[in-house]
Amino acid sequence: MISVPHGQSQDVIGCGGFIKSKMDINYKVVRIQLITKDGIPVYTTEAAPINGYYMIPVYERGEYILKIIPPPGWSFVPNQMELNIDGETDPCSLNQDLNFVFKGFGLAGKVISAGSTTGGPSGVKLTLYQNTNKLNETISKSDGTFEFFDVLPGDYTVKATHDHWKFITDVSNVQLSKERWEIEHPIVVRGYTVKTNPSSMITCDDRSLPTDFASPGLENDDFLCRTKTNDKGEYIFQDVPVGIYSVLAYYHTSTMDLNFVPTQKSLTVFHKDFIIQLPFETSTVSFSGRVVKMGKLTDDAPLSNVVITVDQKPCCKSDANGYFLLENIRSNGNIKVKAELDGYIFKDITHAVNLNKMISTNERMLVIAPEKVRVTGTVQISTKLSDTAKKQTIRYYSKVDGQKQNMKKLEVDPNTKYVVYLTPGTYTFSPELTDSDIRSGLHLTPEEIDVQIKSEPIDDINFSQLKAKLNGKIKCIDRCGNDLPQLLLTSLNRRVATKIDLKNQQEHKVSESGNIFEFEQDNMLPGKYILSFSPNEKITYCWKDIQMEIDLSNSNKTVTLEQTGIKLIVAIQTTNDVILNVTLKDEPDQIIGSYPLQNGDTDLCLPKKGVYELVPVSCMKFENSTYIYDSSKAIGSSAIIELIPIEYQVFISMSTPSTAFDDQIQFPIIIRNMMQNNEFTFNLNQKVGNELTGYFWAKNGEHFTLLPQSETWLFEPKQASIIVSSEYCNSNLVKFIARRGLFITGQISPPVSEANVSIYSSLLSDGDLEQSTVELDGKQVYYLSSTLTDQNGEYTFGPLIDTRQYQIKIKKAGHVFSSTSNPYNFLVEKLAEIHVKLLDELNEQPLDGVFILLTSTNNYRQNSLTNKSGQVYFVDLKPGTYYIRPQMREYDFSPSDVHFDIKSGDYTEYVFRAKRTSYSCYGIITSLNNEPENGLIIDAVGLDQCDTLRESAKSDIGGQFRLRALEPGCRYKLIHRVNPLDAQQSDIIQVEPAEKLIEISDADVENIHLYTLKRPTEVDLSVHVNTQTQFLPQLKVKLYKSSNRDLPIQTVTLLNSNFAYLNSLPFDNDSYILKLESPLSTSLYTYILPEVTFTANQTFLFFTFNFEPKLRTYDSETRQGSYLAFIIALLVIAIVFKYDTLLPILQSTYEYVHKTLAPQVITTISTSIPQASTVTTQLTAQTLQQQQTNLTHSSSSSTLSSNSSPSASATSSLLTNTSSLPLTQDPQDIKRRIVRRAD
Template sequence: MLQFLILFLICFSYGKTQQNSDVIGCGGFIKSETDINYKVVRIQLITKDGIPIYTTEAAPINGYYMIPVYEHGEYILKLLPPSGWSFEPSQFELNIDGETDSCTLNHDLNFVFKGFGLAGRVISAGSTSGIGGGPAGVTLTLYQDDKKLNETKSKADGTNLKQNSEFTLDLQKEKTKWIGSFWAKNNEQYSIFPLSDIWLFEPDHNIITTSSDNCQSNQVKFLARRGLFINGSTHPPVADANVSLYTISTENEHEQSIDIDGQTMTLLLSSWTNSDGTYSFGPLSNTRPYHVTIRKLGHVFTRKTSSLYDFNSEKLASILVQIKDVDGVFLLLTSSTNNMRRRTATTDSTGEVLFEDLQSGNYYLRPQLREYKFQPEDAQIELKSGDEIITKFQAERIAYSCYGQITSINNEPEFGLIVDAIGIDHCESVTRESAKTDINGQFRLRALEPGCRYRLQYRSNPSDSTQTEILEIEPKNKIIEVSDRDLYDIHLYTIKRPTDVDINVFVETQTQFINQLKIKLYKSSQRESPIQTVTLTNSPFAYFNQLPFDNESYFLRLESPLSTSVYTYIQPEIIFTANQTFLFFTFNFEPRLRIYDGETGLTGSYSAFIIALLIIILVFKYETILPFLRSSYGYSREILLPNIVRTSSSLLSSTQTNEQTVKVSSSTSSLNTMGTKTVTNTNNDNLGLTNDSKRRPRVAD
C-alpha cells in the first residue's frame, strides 16, 4: 500500500511538473476482474505513421501507467500485451491540443482485460512432428458448459487471426502445421472439437483449462487422418431419395437398427440423393463395415451386383379402380409374376380405390359385393414401370337388404344378437341370411331376393352369457316381403327373464307412531342379520332395494321402540318368496295403552314390603330367632305334620260317608242337611279329641 502511494505521488508530481513546462501526461490503468501479471503488459505511444515515441510498463501492483507527451499532435496509444492476451480497447487514437484532449483534462485511458488465447496445431497422421504439413479446411469449435463459443478454420492461403467477437475463426498455416488461437479468461475450462470435410481427428475433442502463468500449457494438439468416403448413385437418376447409412452398433449411436445378413447394424447417418441421383457420405472411419439403403415413395431400388453403393431404380406403377354409384365393394389384387402378396381394399363413397407402389408385371383384379354383379367380372392387367392404369367396373343390383334395430322394451339397444331371415312360401329353398346387431342394436340382412317373403327369427348365441337372459323376440316370427328396394325401420323388442324383485310396503297405523317404526328384511336362511332396514319418516310407505329373482324365501318384520310396559302391541311378520317382479305388502300396527289395576298393585306392594321387613329382621335378629325357628321346626315335624295327615284322612272318610248318606236319604233335604252338618261336627269333635290326645304326651314330656 505504501509503495502504491509513493508511486502515485511521484507520477502525479511528475505530470504536474511537466504540465507546467508544456509536457502533457497521458495515463490510466490496466483493469482486470481476474489476477494477472501487470508487469508483463507494456503501453506504447506512437505517431500516426507508426513511429514509436515512448514505451512503458504498467505498475505491478495496480496496473497504473503514465506516458509523457512533449508535442501537440495526433498519436496512437497502443497496448502491447503478451501473446494470447486480449484487451478492450487495444488502442486509443489521441489528438493532443493542450486544451480539450483527454490527456490534458487528466482523464484516465483504461485498458480492460478480456481473456487469454488458446493455441494448437493439427498435423497429418504419421507426422507427429508436423513435418509434411497439416490439413487445410479443419474447423475447431470451442465449447464451455456445452455452449458453443467460437470456431476456427484453416485456409490454404493462411488468412488473419480473427477475434472472439465472431463465431468462426481461421487457422493460419505456419510452415508444416496449422495454428490458431482463441481469447479466453484465466482458469476457465473449454472443450475444443475439430471438424473437417475430409479429415478425421484423434482425439475427437480436447478439454483444457487456461492459465496466464504459462501459455505453453494452453496448447492443444489433434492428429488428423484422411477419412473414408462412400459415394453412390441411382440409375436411372432419382432425386430426393432418402439414403441411410448403417454400421455396427456402438453405445453412442442412434437406436434405430436393422438386420443385415444376421448382423445387427444401427443407423449412423442419413442423407438425400442429388438431382443427378448421386449421394456421398464422409469422412468416415475406415475400420468399420457399412451398409446403405435407399427409399422413396413410389420407387423401388435394387442393389447392383457390381457395386455395393450403386442402385437400379424403378418407378412403381399404380392402378385406379372406379365403380360408380356403389360403395363398400371389396377388391382383391394378386400378381403372378412377382413376389407381391395379395392386396385388398374397399371402395368408399367416391367408388374409387388406388393401388400404389406396384412393380411391373401381370395382375389379376376382382370386385366382390353381395347383392351386386359386376361387368366385367374380373380384369387382367399388365403393368410396366411407371404405368398409371385406370380400370372401371359396372355394378348391377340383383338383391336387397333389410335394415332394422333390436332394443329392449325400454329402448336400450341390444348388442351382438343374431337375426336370421328364413325364406317361406315359394322361397323356402333360398339361402338363409343372417346378421348381427352392432353397438346401437342395428342390423342389416343382405342378399334378400326380390319377390320373396322372409320370417325374421332370433337365434341365441351360446358363447354370449348375456343372451341367456333373453326369452324371445317380439313380434314373434316377423314376416317381411322384399320387392325391388331395401327395407327400413324394422323394429324388434327383446323379452328378458326377470332378474330383480321390487318390494313396497304400506304401514297402516296412527300418525304419531310412523316416525318410530322400522321394517327389516331378512333372508329366511339368515335370521340373525337383516339384509335391508328401512326407517319410516313422514310417509307410511317403505321402498326396498331390488332383490334378485332367485325364488328364495324372505320375510319382513315390523319393529317399534314403544315400551311394552306402557303399550300392548304385536310386531307382525310377513314371509314371501322372490318369484315375482313386484311385491306389495301391508302391515297393521295398532298399539294400545295398558290399563292400570290400583288394588292389585297395592296388594303386591304390601306383600313385598312385608317380605322385605321379615328378611331385615332375620338378618339383624338371627341370634334370637334362630332357636325359635329350630323349635318350631321340631314341633312341626313331630306333632303338627302327623296331626295334619290324620285330619286329612278323617275328612276324606267323612266326605265319603256323607255322600252315601245323601244318596240313601235324598227324600228330605232338611234332614240330610242336619245330618251332614252333624257328621261334620262329629268329625270335627273327633279331630279335636284326637289332636288333644296326641298333645298330652307331648305336654307330659
C-alpha cells in the first residue's frame, strides 16, 4: 500500500492487503468495505481473483472501520479492523498489509446424560482432532450443545473429557463436507458426583461394608460404596446415577472413636453434581495417650506409673508401656493435661483437640515426655580447706555446635549434694573458684565435666581438689646455645601467666650431643594451660609447634618443643602470585623448596645453616634476579629480605578456531607505546596446538596498542589496546583470533555486465559497529560493500571473515534475478512493462487522480495514481498473470478490470474509459471573522426519493471540504455533525445555515460557504464605587470564587478613580463573590462593606458599591467611666511606688479632674448609629438597567451582602450616592482633635 499525491494537490492513501486462504476459494465473491465510525459506507471493492489482493483509496484522513463481507457461513479472522488514518503512523500510511485470513466453516454437536433425551450438562471439554493432530477445544453450554468454528472440509474426531465425570460415549467421528454440519452421534455422560463443598478429587476406595458396621433402618444390600474424607473433612462419590440416596458418617480405630450428628443424610441426584451443604459434626471423642522418656516414641522407652490429670481432675496412670486412655472428651477445643513422676519435671500441656489433624496424620495419640530430668553431684574438699571454703560455685551450660549457651550457676556447700533439673542435651559442669580460693591453693578437678542428658536422671557429677607439675624438653637442630627463647605458660582462663626463662633455668639438663635441653616447672595450679613463646621474643628459629595446650588438671605432664629450621622473612607488596625457589649456594642444582609468597610478610623455614640463593618466579621482574641469604649472619634476630617489582609481563595470545597453525607461520605484531610515542615489532614464538603465545615486559601504567599483521589472515579484533596493571598482572592479556580470509565469487547466467552486486552480513563483530543496518528479506543485516559484474557477469568479494553468514543482493534496472542452488550464482531475466491510460468517455480527455491497482500471481502488487496525462507506467515486471483494476469514486470504468499473461521483456498497453456516475460538493467552513475551521464533519443527507443516501466529509486545515459520490437528480441537505471526541469543537454553538440545501444535476456543486457560531469564552467585569475622594486610595475590590472565600483570585486598589476594572473571567457558569474592603478603624468609624455574588454566564457585568463611613461617637457614661478608670489606675501605681511624695499631688489632681475637666469632655452631642451584623438584599432590574445605560453594557442581577445588617433605609444607602452625615476630616485629624479635647 502506498500514498500517492493526487493530481489536484490532494493526497490519496491506499488501504489494502490480501484475503488469505489455505484452500482454493472464489475471491471475487468476497467484498471489502470501508465505513466511517458512524456506519456510513465510504468505498466497497472486491479482491483480485488471481491472489485475493484488494486496495481501497482513502481521500480523507479520519477514523474508519475496514470490514470483510463474505458469503454466509464463511469465517475470517479478523472480521473487521479499526483504523485511524492520520497520514503518518497508521498501517495504511506505513504501507502495511491489512490481511483477512479465511478460517473455514462451523461444526456443531451436543452432550447428553445417560437415560435423558432432552438437555445436557455444561462444562464438558470437547477437543477436535484431525488424525492425531489437535485442532481446537471448546466447552459445552448450559443445554449441552457445543460448536467448533473455522473448520475446513475433511474427516474429524471429537473427544470429550471432564476432570471427574466418566462417559458412556466420549468419542464421535464426523465428516464435514459442506459449509456447516452437525455431529450425528452425541457425547453421553455416564453419571455425576456427590460431594461436600468443592474439594480435590477423592475416589471411592472400597465397595464393602466394615465388619463392625451397623445402622438401624438400613440393610446391607442397600450399600453401594464407601470413601474417606480428606484433611478438610470433605468427601466425594463418583459416577452416581440419578436417584435417591443416604449418606452415613462412620469412624473407629484401635486408638480413637468418633460419634457424629446427624447419623445419616438423604439426597437426590438429577443430571448434575450434588453438593451436600449440611456437614456431619462430631459430638465426642475418645483417644489414647502415652508417656515416653524425653520424647522417644519407641516400645523400649515408656514411662510407667505417671499420674495423669485432665482439667485439674485425676484421670489415670500410665501402664507398663506408658499408655493411658482419655475418654469422653469434647470433639473440639483445648484440654489441660498434667503429668507427675519422681525424678522428672513435666510441662503442663494444653492439648488442642483437632479431629482433622488427628485423622489425617499420625498424631492420633497424645504423647507426653518429661521436660527436664534430675542431675546431682558433690564438691569434695579436704578437711583443711573445707572450713575456709564455705560455699562453692558450680557453673553449667549447654553446648550447641560447640557454642556455649544458657550459662547458669549454683552455690554448693562443700562435701554436700547438689540437685538441678535440666532439659535433654549436652552440658558442661565446671567449678568457679573465687580469688580467695585460688590464694588458698584450692583447685578442683576436673576443670569441667561434659554430661550427656538423654532420658534418665544422672548422679555423681563430682569435683575434688588437685595440684600439678610440668616437665619439658627442647630439641635443637644444632647444639643448643644461649639463644633459647623465653616461654610463657598461660592458663586457659587467662588468669594465671607464668614466664619460663630457659637462659636462667636452675634445674636444667643438656644431653651429651648438646641438642636436647631439659627443664621443669612445679607448683602449678591444676588446670589447662597454653605453652607458647613470649610475645616479646624475636623468633630466630622455626618450631614444630609454636604453642601447645597442656592439661594439668589430673596429672603431671611432659612436653617437647622441637626446632625445625632457621626462620627467614620475605616481604613483598603485590597482589600477584610469586614463587620463591630456594637453593644452597654450594648445591645450586638441588632446590631446597619452592615457596608461594603472600602480600606482605611471608615466613620461610630453612632446614639448616648455610648460604642460600633465592630466585623469585612471577609475572613480575624484580630489582635482582637472585637474592643471597647467609643464615650465620642472622643468628639472634629474624632476617628480612624485601622484593621490589619493577616491570610486569604483558601476555599475547593468538588462536584460530579451525585448523592448527603451520609450524612455519609467523604473525608479527606492531606494538606502539602510546606514552613514549614509539613502536617495535614482536613475533609470537611459542606454539601450543591452535594457539601462538608470547609476552613482553612493561612498566606499570604504560599504554600500548597492538596491531597483528598478515597478508592472508584476518584478525579479531583488528587492533587492541592495553594499559599495564601492576595488580594481577596475569590479567595483562591481549587475545586475538586469526581466521583465514574467505573469498566469495559468483556469476550471472546469462552474463549481464554492470549489474550492481551488494554483500550483507547477518553477523557483526565489535570492529564493524560502524557499519550501517538495513532490512533485507524481512531481517536486519549489515551492509558491507558493493561491486559491479564484469563482461562475463562475474564478481568477487574478499577477503572476508569465514565465521559470518553472507547474503548477496543483485539488481539492475529492467532485470529480475533469481537464486540458484549456489547462493552466489543467479539467473537473470529481462523484465516486462505495462502502460495504462485513463480517458473520459465523454471527451476522450485524460483523467488524472485515478487509483490503479496492479497485482500478480507471484504476490507482486503496486498501486499508483494516474498523472495529469491520465497515464501510469509499471516497469520491472516478472513474467506471470497480472490483474489491473482502476478505482475512483464517482466513476465507473470500462472495462472494470482485466487480467492477462505477460512474458519476459513484453510491453503491454491498456486503455480504460471512465464514465462519471456521481458528483461532488465543494465548500468551506469558517468562523464569522472568516477564520477557517479544521476537523468539522459535514454530512450530506439525501432527501425525498434519495433519503437512504448519506455522505460525509471533514474540513481540512484551510476549512475546505469535499462531499463525494452525490447522486445526480437528488437533493441533499448539508448539516454539521458534532464530534464528541473533539474537545476543540466544544465552543461551537452551531453552524449557519443549520441546513444548507443543494441539488445535484450533472455537475459539481461549488462555492458553498458555512459559518460557525461560537460560545463566548470570557466575562468582562467592572465596578463603580460611590464614596468621597479621600477614601478612594484606601479601598480595594477583591474577587473570590464562591467555593473558596478565603483566597482572592483578583485584587484591585481604587487609588484616585471611582472605577475598578478587573481581568476577564472565563465564561464557565461558575459562582463568584465581589467584595469591597477598607482599612478604616471600626473603633473610629461605622460603615458597611458591600459584597455581591454573581454567576459568570454573560459577556459583561457591571456593579455599583456605596461606601459611606460615619464618625463613631461615645455616650457620657462610657466616657466618664473610662476617664475615671484611667485616673484611678495611675493613682494606684503612683501610690505604690511614691507614696510619700505623690499622695498629696494625686489628691489635688483628682479633685480638679472630677469637678472641672470631666464635665467639659462629657458634654458632646451623641448621634445614634444603626447597629446590625448582616444584610442581604436584591438589586432590582430597574437599578441594573440604569447602570447598564450609563456604561452602555449589560449587567446581571446579583445577591448583595455585607458585614452589617441595617434597616431598609440603611440598606438603601448602599445603592445610592447620598449620605446623612458627610465627613470632611480624615481619620488622623479626628484622632488629633479627640486627644486635644482630652488634654
